[in-house]
Amino acid sequence: MxxxxxxxxxxxxxxxxxAQLLSLSVYASLLSDWIVNGEKAPDLSAAExxxxxxxxxxxxxxRSAEGAPTKHMASxxxxxxxxxxxxxxxxAFATRIPSTNAIVAVADLFEVHRMSDSRAxxxxxxxxxxxxxxxxxxxxxxxxxxxxxxAYGNIVIDEKLDGTLLFGDGKRTGLMELGDIVGLLRYLxxxxxxxxxxxxxGDAG
Numbered sequence: 001m002x003x004x005x006x007x008x009x010x011x012x013x014x015x016x017x018x019a020q021l022l023s024l025s026v027y028a029s030l031l032s033d034w035i036v037n038g039e040k041a042p043d044l045s046a047a048e049x050x051x052x053x054x055x056x057x058x059x060x061x062x063r064s065a066e067g068a069p070t071k072h073m074a075s076x077x078x079x080x081x082x083x084x085x086x087x088x089x090x091x092a093f094a095t096r097i098p099s100t101n102a103i104v105a106v107a108d109l110f111e112v113h114r115m116s117d118s119r120a121x122x123x124x125x126x127x128x129x130x131x132x133x134x135x136x137x138x139x140x141x142x143x144x145x146x147x148x149x150x151a152y153g154n155i156v157i158d159e160k161l162d163g164t165l166l167f168g169d170g171k172r173t174g175l176m177e178l179g180d181i182v183g184l185l186r187y188l189x190x191x192x193x194x195x196x197x198x199x200x201x202g203d204a205g
Contacts (some may be wrong), residue, residue, distance in 0.1 A: 009113040036102035089170030095178040132166040
């Protein structure tokens with residue numbers, strides 16, 4: 001890994017992972033009362049000013065040439081916050097998409113910088129999570145297909161998981177939860193820092 005991936009790429013990856021961790025923490029803190037206790041749902045209309053299209057200035061005041069709206073979202077277009085009967089369903093709804101986004105984003109960054117070529121079990125674990133995330137939240141693992149060992153802690157991804165869920169849906173359990181994703185991302189950032197420390201030590205010697 002040190003010979004293949006420049007220090008700048010590692011620095012970018014660490015910064016990107018930290019940004020994902022901050023985003024997940026903010027998201028979870030904002031929705032924690034609703035997830036755990038079913039407290040008041042967030043006011044989605046409050047986001048309207050932030051959702052306004054800013055880049056279409058100078059075009060038609062109502063619509064851009066491509067048909068995209070250029071004004072604030074009308075109140076009637078604000079998505080409706082769903083109602084669930086229990087905390088498990090609220091948790092599944094609230095955490096799957098941000099967790100999926102973080103997995104896909106970091107895995108894609110690893111792939112761009114060819115860090116995904118690493119045979120480190122945790123890196124391969126991330127890449128298999130990405131595959132499941134993009135495959136309708138479901139593991140598709142052909143027993144005849146060669147895959148490098150993919151493991152994180154005591155969790156191993158192999159053909160036994162074929163057809164199972166990455167994240168639970170409120171009725172069925174999944175392999176991972178939001179806290180597991182946070183733990184994995186922290187581990188990967190620490191791994192990159194360790195590689196940097198080894199490279200720096202070698203440079204100094």
